[in-house]
Amino acid sequence: MKWPLFENNIKEKLSNHSSEIDIDNLWGNLESEVDAINNQKKKRRGFVWFLFGGMVAIVFGLGFFYWNADRLENVNLASSISENQEVKATRLVEKEVEIKPIERGVINSESVSHDDLNLSGSNVGSVQETVHSIVNKSVPKSGFESPRVSGINQTKESKSVISEAVPTDLNPKTSLLEESNTDEKLTDVEIVEPIETEESVAKKETQEVIKEAENSTPIVIEKEEIISPEKVDAKEDLSPPNENKEDKKKLFKFAFSAQASISFTDRKLEEKLDTFTQLRALRNVSERMLETSQLGLRITVEHTSGFDLTSGINYTQINERFRYNESVITQDSVPGIQFFVRNFQNELDTIFGNVPITKTTTFNKKYYNKYRLIEVPILLGWTKKFQKVRVGAQAGIFANISMKSVGHVLKSESEDFDVEVDEIYKTNIGLSYYFGVSAGYIFKDNFELYASPFACIFSKSFTKDTYGLSQKYRLYGVNVGVRIGF
Amino acid sequence: MVTEKKLIQDCQKGIKSSQYLLVKRYSGMLLTVCRRYARDESMAKDVLQESLIRIFQNIGKYQERGSFEAWMRQIAVRRSLQWLEKSSFKYEIHAEEMPDKEVTIPEIYTQLGAEEIMVLINKLPSGFRTVFNLYVVEGFSHKEIGNLLDITENTSRSQLARARKVLQQKLKNPKKNSRHEVAIIRK
Structure with a gap:
């Protein structure tokens, strides 16, 4: 058997050979290490989800907070209106009030004089609660429509008020209000109960007042005008202006956007030591930059001032093409003329035998290298809206969560290696920087199509510290996406 | 399964x-x-x-x-x-290249099992053994071996040649081997 055959025999036998080993003993030694690896992977995966979940929770939490803040503002507004109504009620007492049967729906502009009121400090308390309930009922959250309208007294100081909820069968005398405390606090509102002993007198006076009212020019007050909180606010000017309320309601807006981009890739390969200059040159020759694609989901919190804060999740894939010709040189022998010898007769003899030859085989190798990154953007921006067009600018950081590299690069002049096996690339490259401007067209109030030219700078090397070259990128591209406001 | x-x-x-x-x-x-x-x-x-x-x-x-x-x-x-x-193993042992010669191995050696072959190979000096394994069994080229072991291609070639030479000598002269080796090889 020839030697090469013997070597093939060795290769065949050793390649398929399996040594005996105590598996349980081996697994016993490995188990703790395997558990640690599994836990590490779970932690890494958990951290990514935690980061993403936390980010979403913060954004939605802020949204919920401001949403509720608006509602709280409305509730406070309603309370304010209620208090105003109470003040009005006491002011009425301060003047003269006459409540007519609701069906009449008119009031007397020349109201009853103070003397006409049946004032009494002794029978106040029992009716005080009724007054409050009337006032509260008169301030519904949204509008008010009472089937009945009662008359009110219109005075110089106060031109409104009312008390719709007063029962129709209420004796006018019993509705007379009295201010039990003369100071300016207007807190003790008292309503005088009818006094049995003066019943006939009061009745008479009331009839006179009604008569006068019927003869005088009536002022018809619209139900809404009387009881609508907005109207009351406008007249009394006791609540914040409407513009301010609107501002507070729209202090923050939220928008969700989805975008994609194709960008030009600028790679910067630098040697860390002079000895790697040749390797850099080799890699620059064998590798060519292709496009970089990005996909992103963003949530934006916009302030009325025009500034906004954006976060979300971003996927980036940097593509490169690696191509080189690999030459494999092999030694072989073929039968042929080994040499010539001159014999004793001075003739030339040909000696045949195996002649060594060198074979050179060239392989054209081509790989597409991919660097896949998952990032969380944190961007501060400013936008300005012009009718249907919105322009803006954004700047911030991209926090890298993970990076995966696949492909081949040259290790020496004629040898490449798999970057996954040799692990020359990092799995996390930290922070990168983003600058961009944007212009969008607003189709509807909450739907926008936009384009955003940007530059993204990866200031840290993709390669590990132990590798001889540093590899950095700059991306210049355009994001195109849709934004939905909510 | x-x-x-x-x-x-x-x-x-x-x-x-x-x-x-x-x-x-x-x-x-x-x-x-x-x-x-x-x-x-x-x-x-x-x-x-x-x-x-x-x-x-x-x-x-x-x-x-x-x-x-x-x-x-x-x-x-x-x-x-x-x-x-x-373990401080150094591959930089320069040696002159020794061309392969037409060596005939007795057919009996084709009967060797994997364990016997491994015993035979493990008797090689560490540097020779490594290069022999990488080249013959794993199928790496000399350039690849040179890069893996941080040695020159020529060094890899000479190491392989020496490994072959030693193996050939062991196979040709089994008596020079230890008793144990001979027993295994001839088993």
């Missing part, structure tokens, strides 16, 4: 039973690789353990473009070489 694909997927997910199955299925083959490079059995088992840990750490990166066995074998070879490097 769990398929290789399913086994890989489960190991990528970190399923322990599958990881055990992988160890059970492939550790014998990997131990053979490690034994060819290691100086002794103890070192071979240590290298095997490290290789398996490395495999579990990186199995997520494995893509079905090549043979899974070849991928694992490559990891085991690299770990073995790192161990040899750690």
